[in-house]
Amino acid sequence: MALAQPKNIAQPPRSRSQAFFRSLRWHEAKWAYLFLLPNLVLFTAFTIYPVFASFFYSLNEWTIQTPMKFIGLDNYIALLSDKTFIKVLGNTFYYTAGVIPFQTALGLLIAVALNQKLRFNTVYRSVYFVPVVTSSIAVSMVWQWMYQPEWGVFNSLLKLVGIQGPNWLFSTTWSMPAVILLSIWKNVGYSVVLYLAALQSVPDSLYESAMIDGANSWQRFWKVTMPLISPTTFFIIVLSVIGSFQSFDQIYVLTQGGPARATSVIAHYLYQNGFQFFKMGYAAAIAYVMFAFLMVATIIQWYYRRRWVFGEE
Amino acid sequence: MQTTTPVNPALAPHTQHTHRKSAATQAKSILRSGVLHVLVAGGAIIMLVPFIWMVSTSLKQLDQVFTFPPQWLPNPFVWKNYSDALTIVPFGTWFFNSLRIAVLVTLGQLITCSLAGFTFARMRFPGREALFLVYIATLMIPAHVTIIPIFISMNSFGLVDTPWALILPGLTSAWGTFLFRQFYLSQPPELEDAAKIDGCSWFRIYSQISLPLAKPVLATLGIFTFLGSWNEFLGALIFLQSKDMKTITVGLLQFRAEYQGLGNWPVMMAGVVISTLPVLIAFIIGQKYYVQGIALSGIKG
Numbered sequence A: 001m002a003l004a005q006p007k008n009i010a011q012p013p014r015s016r017s018q019a020f021f022r023s024l025r026w027h028e029a030k031w032a033y034l035f036l037l038p039n040l041v042l043f044t045a046f047t048i049y050p051v052f053a054s055f056f057y058s059l060n061e062w063t064i065q066t067p068m069k070f071i072g073l074d075n076y077i078a079l080l081s082d083k084t085f086i087k088v089l090g091n092t093f094y095y096t097a098g099v100i101p102f103q104t105a106l107g108l109l110i111a112v113a114l115n116q117k118l119r120f121n122t123v124y125r126s127v128y129f130v131p132v133v134t135s136s137i138a139v140s141m142v143w144q145w146m147y148q149p150e151w152g153v154f155n156s157l158l159k160l161v162g163i164q165g166p167n168w169l170f171s172t173t174w175s176m177p178a179v180i181l182l183s184i185w186k187n188v189g190y191s192v193v194l195y196l197a198a199l200q201s202v203p204d205s206l207y208e209s210a211m212i213d214g215a216n217s218w219q220r221f222w223k224v225t226m227p228l229i230s231p232t233t234f235f236i237i238v239l240s241v242i243g244s245f246q247s248f249d250q251i252y253v254l255t256q257g258g259p260a261r262a263t264s265v266i267a268h269y270l271y272q273n274g275f276q277f278f279k280m281g282y283a284a285a286i287a288y289v290m291f292a293f294l295m296v297a298t299i300i301q302w303y304y305r306r307r308w309v310f311g312e313e
Numbered sequence B: 001m002q003t004t005t006p007v008n009p010a011l012a013p014h015t016q017h018t019h020r021k022s023a024a025t026q027a028k029s030i031l032r033s034g035v036l037h038v039l040v041a042g043g044a045i046i047m048l049v050p051f052i053w054m055v056s057t058s059l060k061q062l063d064q065v066f067t068f069p070p071q072w073l074p075n076p077f078v079w080k081n082y083s084d085a086l087t088i089v090p091f092g093t094w095f096f097n098s099l100r101i102a103v104l105v106t107l108g109q110l111i112t113c114s115l116a117g118f119t120f121a122r123m124r125f126p127g128r129e130a131l132f133l134v135y136i137a138t139l140m141i142p143a144h145v146t147i148i149p150i151f152i153s154m155n156s157f158g159l160v161d162t163p164w165a166l167i168l169p170g171l172t173s174a175w176g177t178f179l180f181r182q183f184y185l186s187q188p189p190e191l192e193d194a195a196k197i198d199g200c201s202w203f204r205i206y207s208q209i210s211l212p213l214a215k216p217v218l219a220t221l222g223i224f225t226f227l228g229s230w231n232e233f234l235g236a237l238i239f240l241q242s243k244d245m246k247t248i249t250v251g252l253l254q255f256r257a258e259y260q261g262l263g264n265w266p267v268m269m270a271g272v273v274i275s276t277l278p279v280l281i282a283f284i285i286g287q288k289y290y291v292q293g294i295a296l297s298g299i300k301g
Helices: A007-009 A015-023 A024-058 A076-078 A083-114 A121-133 A134-146 A153-160 A176-198 A204-212 A217-245 A249-256 A266-275 A280-308 B012-020 B021-057 B082-090 B091-122 B127-142 B143-156 B164-170 B176-185 B191-197 B202-213 B215-231 B234-239 B249-263 B265-300
Strands: none
Touching: A007 A083, A024 A280, A024 B091, A024 B127, A024 B143, A024 B164, A024 B176, A024 B202, A076 A280, A083 A121, A083 A176, A083 A204, A083 A217, A083 A266, A083 B021, A121 A176, A121 B021, A134 A176, A134 B021, A134 B143, A134 B249, A134 B265, A153 A249, A176 A217, A176 A249, A176 B021, A176 B265, A204 A217, A204 B249, A217 A280, A266 A280, A266 B143, A266 B234, A280 B127, A280 B143, B021 B265, B082 B091, B082 B249, B091 B127, B091 B164, B091 B176, B091 B202, B091 B215, B091 B249, B091 B265, B127 B176, B143 B164, B143 B234, B164 B215, B164 B234, B176 B215, B191 B202, B202 B215, B215 B265, B234 B249
């Protein structure tokens, strides 16, 4: 701006907008828009436009072959009385409630142990983290074989102690716990890494003063560590809720949502409606309901965050 | 995050002052670290069991798989399972398809996100704050919301069942843009300011000053994007239909569909091992940056 002034004095502008277009500021803005262009074009085409288009589809009855028919909120109303959808929603909650407590608590436990600087620390951390980076399809296939009723790892081990294990993936009772167990195994390393970073950012001086005050290590953990890493706990829970609500891969590989829809979750039902039955409008409505649940979950958590996250009153 | 950082003070004093303390305290501290070791190592072994089981099965003879109690060590080692897996299905083609998509997507994101992140952090232009807010707002949108319209668009452009259906939407990401912006904001702008005063063009500031500074972010985003793309499933399942177009993730399912009826777990596990190797190699090479990226998003998050 300051640099642009001499130019303006030499050639008095006719209007303010003309002055702007000649200024260095405009020169900068021009380059800025140019730099943003590739990103913005792709972002608009593959994020912004689809978000709106998806909502529009959800207001229509539409299979790919037939023309679109505008039906207002009928898809959403139909969802409310769709027994399968209610079941699928319940399954999603079951799955989420099964994964999150273990993933968070085990992650913390392992991170606290690793933070004591054991020998082979880096090796351990990598071991806990490897399942996170491997393809969910590949590991699900391994777990499918592990859950095999006669010769799989689980039932072989159970047989060694004299228990006849269930037919995990084909039992309405055990298929969901089986999927949950795989998800905890796959994702716990993520919590470990986040917690490790948080634990290492707690200042030493706080532990020192707690020790001078006579706090034992148990008290130091609950009164110093836990409050200080509470933002990380919060972050892990938010991320896990978001992830769990969208989980699809493991279920698709292990059970295809079965048996009798015992493991069919919202993302799986959406996939079936959209890409097996080609009910695009209905699938888009399911997507928006999923989105709404995620929004509500996040907002609730942000609200409660003030209560239990340290330092945010 | 680095393991070289100081010992957690919660335990450090014990180890430092043991020589002054009684034998009982010393024994207690040894016991404690022993228990800790057993716990951590035990957990690690549990984490590794599926991988051990996978590799062990992949090297077994078929009749060795169906034994009780299970044999962990294959006898003999059947390497033929691997050559079988490679010849029965076009693993090579799937490998190449996955690699091509992952490389292009990664390069694309590194370019578009670093440019946009730099622009949002360092340049002034009308609409900057509002536009950035839009990027942030989309971070939470699940892929399922956007995949239906993307499928419709790809369908009308005739791009379904081509790699472009997966490459084009992957070329940029709001998260990557956010990562670069935050990085540049955390850096002092003096170097860029000096270059500006010297009359350096904006593109040269970006390409010769800012981008080289952002090496850690480039590495972090690069490895995240590469692994994410390599492991991508939903999009591949929806967009890629013919056998020759498939990526390794959906290819594995095709492989299973052709093989499961036979119950040939060794060959199937060999296929799984082949598909996981590149990921493991990429992870071992880029582990530092991957872990850094997660911690970064966690602390700032």
